[in-house]
Amino acid sequence: MNRTMITATNTLAQLQKQMDSISHNIANANTNGYKSRETTFSDLVVQEFRNQPQDQLEANRLTPYNIRQGTGAKIAQSQLVLTQGALKTTDRGLDTAFTKEGQFYTILAQGEDGSSSVSYTRDGAFYLTPVSERESMVVTGNGDSVLDENGEPISFTGTPKEFKIAGNGEFVAIMADGSSQQRNLGVVRVDKPQFLEQKGHNLYGLPENLAALGVTENDIVTGLNGALPSEIAIQQHTLEQSNVDVSKEMTDLLNVQRGYQFHSRSISIADQMLGLVNGIR
Structure with missing residues (x-):
């Protein structure tokens, strides 16, 4: 399968979990004493390809040596935020x-x-x-x-x-x-x-x-x-109100939706590219 599809599919599943977490926060914005959760991401396994036999040949390079090819992102942690809510x-x-x-x-x-x-x-x-x-x-x-x-x-x-x-x-x-x-x-x-x-x-x-x-x-x-x-x-x-900032959660939700659309579009484009390759005679 095209690597673009693999990377996008892996990340889509994690973005869905982040979207569920944000939706849960918004749904409990009026729940007494509720504490929101924040999700953070980290990279999945990364493959490194050596494009030069010696590092000295990487002249004037500012980025890390070699070529790194990832396989997507995952949720590293869903952190419980204990900040005080309004009274x-x-x-x-x-x-x-x-x-x-x-x-x-x-x-x-x-x-x-x-x-x-x-x-x-x-x-x-x-x-x-x-x-x-x-x-x-x-x-x-x-x-x-x-x-x-x-x-x-x-x-x-x-x-x-x-x-x-x-x-x-x-x-x-x-x-x-x-x-x-x-x-x-x-x-x-x-x-x-x-x-x-x-x-x-x-x-x-x-x-x-x-x-x-x-x-x-x-x-x-x-x-x-x-x-x-x-x-x-x-x-x-x-009574303590929830510590959910609805405006922040809505902004995060929009960002996650944009990311979800981007990765979905990546799968569509990769599928079109495979169709063009298979159509070459």
């Missing part, structure tokens, strides 16, 4: 937002197969759901349990009348009889966001092949409860 004031006592980058709530996410796993989110819109006649549990908008500093679901006995959430994650429920119950929100700091995987529903989790990647859970996330509560920065009656 929006609300009137709900269970609405919270981080005011520092890299901090996440710990959530017990329920899988479709009934299994559960610890995940992380920046979406601080919490809700109260009854689990019995006298007990209520704090959950996310998807119904997943919000965990405390010990990894246990946060629940309160009785009927909460008011909630007070301090900047260091102290979660206090004031009951109708005037008594109060306190929990501490489970918070982690993400040190290596490139290892986080998107789990759906605005949740992130650790990869299953940590050993193969040569990292441990402690390398990726650090629990901020216990000895490090002063680092937690939470604001009540506030």
Whole structure:
């Protein structure tokens, strides 16, 4: 097959993945606490042809020696961008937002197969759901349990009348009889966001092949409860908006579409050239 076709086809598949990533960012521009992703490219295998027997014969050459012929490009990394999103004031006592980058709530996410796993989110819109006649549990908008500093679901006995959430994650429920119950929100700091995987529903989790990647859970996330509560920065009656810059994403999308058209056109031209060659008698 014509090398032009091979190069263009390899790159087209990667451009489609970048287009999907940008589209995902745009679709979540209004999702609370959503963090965008940026893709970067690198070259595939490059073949080098020596066009001179000696480098000294490359007189006055400013570019690298020899002739390099590539086979396309690939996505090298899809980087999670943890920049702070805009803060929006609300009137709900269970609405919270981080005011520092890299901090996440710990959530017990329920899988479709009934299994559960610890995940992380920046979406601080919490809700109260009854689990019995006298007990209520704090959950996310998807119904997943919000965990405390010990990894246990946060629940309160009785009927909460008011909630007070301090900047260091102290979660206090004031009951109708005037008594109060306190929990501490489970918070982690993400040190290596490139290892986080998107789990759906605005949740992130650790990869299953940590050993193969040569990292441990402690390398990726650090629990901020216990000895490090002063680092937690939470604001009540506030929600963090996504950090998606729609104008930038639209510009990137147009550039990717232009690149996609260019490589598609390369395949068409290569096909026409092959047709001309096959037609020579």
